[in-house]
Amino acid sequence: MSADLVTIGEAARRTGVSAKMIRWYEARGLLPPAARTEAGYRHYGPADLHTLRFVRRARDLGFGVETIADLLALWRDRARPSAGVKAIAQAQIADLRRRIDALEAMARTLEHLADACCGDARPDCPILDDLAADDPPRAVPRRRDL
Structure with a gap:
C-alpha cells in the first residue's frame, strides 16, 4: 500500500x-x-x-445527495461560472427558510396545545385530542399575524 x-x-x-x-x-x-x-x-x-x-x-x-453530486461536478470543473453554484446555494437558502418556518409553526402549535393542557390528574388532554383528530386544525399563526 x-x-x-x-x-x-x-x-x-x-x-x-x-x-x-x-x-x-x-x-x-x-x-x-x-x-x-x-x-x-x-x-x-x-x-x-x-x-x-x-x-x-x-x-x-x-x-441533498443529488445536489451534492451537482456541486461536486461544478467543483471539479475549474472553468465553470460561479453563477450556477450561487443559484444552487440560493435555492438551498430558500428551502432552509421554508423548513425553519414549518418548524416554527410546529413549535407554536405544540406551545398552544401545551398551554391548553392543565397537566393535572384529570384525563382530559387537548394534546392527545389534537393528535387523535381526524382533521386537526392548521398550525397556530405567528403572534405578529394575529
Whole structure:
C-alpha cells in the first residue's frame, strides 16, 4: 500500500464521515470506487479524503445527495461560472427558510396545545385530542399575524 493511501477506518477518522457513509457515498457515485487491496480492502488517497470533506460540509449545510453530486461536478470543473453554484446555494437558502418556518409553526402549535393542557390528574388532554383528530386544525399563526 502506498504511504498516502489510508484504510476506510482512517478515512472516516480524518474526515468525520463514518465508514458506513463512505461506502454509501461510493455506491451513490459521490465518491469514485476505492482502490482495493488483493484482499478486497478499500483504500483512499488524498483526493478521496478531500472529496469526503467536501461532501460532509455540504451535508452539514443541508444539501441533498443529488445536489451534492451537482456541486461536486461544478467543483471539479475549474472553468465553470460561479453563477450556477450561487443559484444552487440560493435555492438551498430558500428551502432552509421554508423548513425553519414549518418548524416554527410546529413549535407554536405544540406551545398552544401545551398551554391548553392543565397537566393535572384529570384525563382530559387537548394534546392527545389534537393528535387523535381526524382533521386537526392548521398550525397556530405567528403572534405578529394575529
